[in-house]
Amino acid sequence: DVKVTQSSRYLVKRTGEKVFLECVQDMDHENMFWYRQDPGLGLRLIYFSYDVKMKEKGDIPEGYSVSREKKERFSLILESASTNQTSMYLCASRKLRGGTEAFFGQGTRLTVV
Amino acid sequence: AQSVSQHNHHVILSEAASLELGCNYSYGGTVNLFWYVQYPGQHLQLLLKYFSGDPLVKGIKGFEAEFIKSKFSFNLRKPSVQWSDTAEYFCAVNTNTGNQFYFGTGTSLTVIP
Secondary structure (H helix, E strand, O other), rough: OOOEEOOOEEEOOOOEEEEEEEEOOOOOOOOEEEEEEEEEEEEEEEEEEEEOOOEOOOOOOOOEEEEEEEOOEEEEOOOOOOHHEEEEEEEEEEEEOOOOOEEEEEEEEEEEE | OEEOOOOOOEEEOOOOOOOEEEEEEEEOEEEEEEEEOOOOOOOOOEEEEEEEOEEEEOHHOOOOOEEEEHHHHEEEOOOEEEEEEHHEEEEEEEEEEOOOOOOOOOOEEEEEE
């Protein structure tokens, strides 16, 4: 069965902390994505990666960075967390471009206080 | 950039009522279309997808969607909803030449028993 696993379901961090959100997929997918989900705004793409060490900015990359050192793992980094980064973060993966769907993790609910 | 519009933000229906959720996208080329569902507390799951062929696609749990190219639309339908269909529904688009998925803002469906 296809699986995308995010390391934490809930996180509470303080303003200014460096935060790491981890995502692992077991499907050998080339593409991986980080979205944030906010009420009324849907899913907004932060960053995506189409290969190891490759990344592209999405629609809202400010305040975030990513790392993909291994094919199965895609990390989202908040360099200095702020309260406006309180949100639900979703990781997804899919096979290389073409008509294939994305598979999502359970999400990480991050609260920055 | 592409955009995806879901015009219904909140829908409340009684059980056995028929459902239609609208989705329009802006992109002139070949697209792949998806509907995802997010049940309370769960991760996003694929309901159905369209890549090519018959524009009427059937998904899980009795859902179907029709791709109308001339209207840039991919509306989701179900003839008779159940209480268990209460969830948030997201329309998504990607192209064969691109890696990104573009999501609508979502429609929250509440089905009253």
